Amino acid sequence: MVFSIIMHILDTIIDVKSLYNLIKSHDPNLLIIDTRPFSDYVNDHIPGALNLDFMNFHWLDTTKGGIILFNKQMKILINYLGIDSNNFVVFYDDISGCSASRGVWLLHYFSHRDVYILDGGYNYWSKLNYPLEKKTNSNVVSEVEYKINKEVLADAGYIKKRLEKKTNDMVIIDCRSEMEYSGTIARASKKGHIPQAINIDWINNLAEEKFKDLEKLDQLYSFITKDKEVITYCHGGYRAANTYLILKKLGYSDVKMYLGSWGEWGNLHEFPVE
Secondary structure, eight states, X not given: OOGGGOOOOBTTEEOHHHHHHHHHHTOTTEEEEEOSOXXXXXXXXXXXXXXXXXXXOOOOOOSHHHHHHHHHHHXXXXXXXXXXXXXXXXXXXXXXXXXXXXXXXXXXXXXXXXXXXXXXXXXXXHHTTOOOBOSOOOOOOOOOOOOOOGGGEEOHHHHHHHHHHTOSSEEEEEOSOHHHHHTSSOOSSSOSOOXXXXXXXXGGGEETTEEOOHHHHHHHTTTXXXXXXXXXXXXXSSHHHHHHHHHHHTTOSXXXXXXXXXXXXXXXXXXXXX
8 A cells, every 4th residue: 555655645635736646646546536527537637536526416315214215325426436445535626615515424324434535626637737637537436335434424313302301412513504593595495504503614724726724724614512412404415515524624523414315304383403
């Protein structure tokens, strides 16, 4: 394994220089996934990258039956990409963005540890004049059984029960814009946010399309102690995935993403809102 050459990985994030060194090493376990639309991928992309736009895979049903179907579909998707336990997987976006973040969260959900987002994404890679290619790379389908890590997923029923207990050991972060949070913008049948949720727009994780320095990110979330359970949500589980991986990077051990997010909660009439 050549992964020891990586010096700048901080948990869930890899920088462009480290990825470039991995590509030059020709390690067969490296798997790069471009999560941008295919129309962008065909123009050019990072050498060796496969393409899968995660924005095509929304999931707004976190009932027991809904999660069973989600697991089934996502296992097919991961096998389609050819991911197995030996792979070192790097997802990238235009920036340090939400679609690639969803890929990182998804592999954590399926208990795959060696998975990272490329800091700065395609834009920063090309800005530094690292190599690009135009050819479409073919996937190799795998047949792997994955172990589900339930500790990183929250469903609507779970959150509702935790709110009803009225304990102070849980923090809910609404990663949407302030206008969505306040209800000025409505993207569901109900306006507002999940009760007790604190609004920290996911875009605050970034500065000039890259993740902020670790110290600044730590300060941003410093009001949350490491012993808390943290649940992130947005509208569809993409912006929330970005905050999820930042919190994991900062050393929060009990972090869950609410998969259905406001797209589900805001349309469940019996569920409370503020």
